Amino acid sequence: MRKGIGLALLPLGVLAAACSSSSSSGSYSTTTTAAANSVSTPITLSLLKTKSYGEVLGSSSGQVYYMLTSDSSTKSTCYSACASAWPPVPSTTKVAAGLSGSLVSKITRTNGSSQLEYAGHPLYTFSSDLSQNATNGEGVYAFGGYWYVLSASGKPIKAAATAGASPSTTAGGYY
Numbered sequence: 001m002r003k004g005i006g007l008a009l010l011p012l013g014v015l016a017a018a019c020s021s022s023s024s025s026g027s028y029s030t031t032t033t034a035a036a037n038s039v040s041t042p043i044t045l046s047l048l049k050t051k052s053y054g055e056v057l058g059s060s061s062g063q064v065y066y067m068l069t070s071d072s073s074t075k076s077t078c079y080s081a082c083a084s085a086w087p088p089v090p091s092t093t094k095v096a097a098g099l100s101g102s103l104v105s106k107i108t109r110t111n112g113s114s115q116l117e118y119a120g121h122p123l124y125t126f127s128s129d130l131s132q133n134a135t136n137g138e139g140v141y142a143f144g145g146y147w148y149v150l151s152a153s154g155k156p157i158k159a160a161a162t163a164g165a166s167p168s169t170t171a172g173g174y175y
Contacts, residue, residue, distance in 0.1 A: 043089070045104065045116070046096040047152055050133050052160040056149040057118060060096065062132025065089055065116075065123040067156060070145030073120035076109055082143035089116040089123040103154050119154020 045065075048058040058064040066086065070077045078086055091106035091114035103119045116123045126137035126147070139158070140147045148156035 042094060043092045043116075044094040044096055045092060045099060045118070047098050048133050050135050050149070053135055053138065053149050053157050055152060056135070056157060057099075057123070057152070058133070059089075063125050064129055064133060064135055064137075064149055065118075066126055066137050066147045067118075067121035067123065067150055068143070068145045068147055069156075070143075071122050073117070074107055076107060076115060076122045077145070078122075078124060078143060079110065085127050085142070086124040086137070086147065087127065088113075089125060090114065091116045099152055118150060121150060121154065121156075123150075 044060040046058055046060045047055045048062060048064060050056055050064065056064055068076075068078055068086070076088065078088065088109065092104075095101045095104055105117045106114045107117050107122055109115050124147075126134075128136045135149055137147045138149050148158055151157055
């Protein structure tokens with residue numbers, strides 16, 4: 001019976017260890033817990049090259065940033081379970097070359113933490129983007145809106161970039 005209790009408690013120990021860890025790379029640090037909402041670690045806002053969407057906003061360490069269509073320029077609608085899946089990006093003052101500092105601002109979340117905003121869009125990461133420059137959250141409908149990556153101009157990118165498209169691929173074979 002004691003062996004059964006020990007085995008039953010094992011997943012709780014693994015969960016506790018996972019929740020207490022964080023990853024750090026360069027000047028950007030993130031966690032996958034709700035505590036990420038209150039962390040304000042400096043990051044560098046950069047442009048990242050992705051396979052499917054060209055250059056998108058992200059961190060200098062390769063974390064892609066997303067916007068949520070149900071947010072406004074002054075308010076995030078992503079809290080609780082949403083913020084666990086889509087952690088808010090803490091505000092920063094560092095902006096890489098190629099991006100307009102005038103498009104960078106911040107909002108204050110309900111817990112008092114600051115969230116980075118670009119061109120009126122509060123920014124988030126996606127917990128299922130497990131590799132650099134991953135865009136697994138692009139076009140996903142979740143938590144009341146669509147999630148999109150952003151271009152340097154701050155516009156949502158809603159379709160994969162096409163390189164060298166020909167009339168037969170863009171007009172269904174008719175041109």
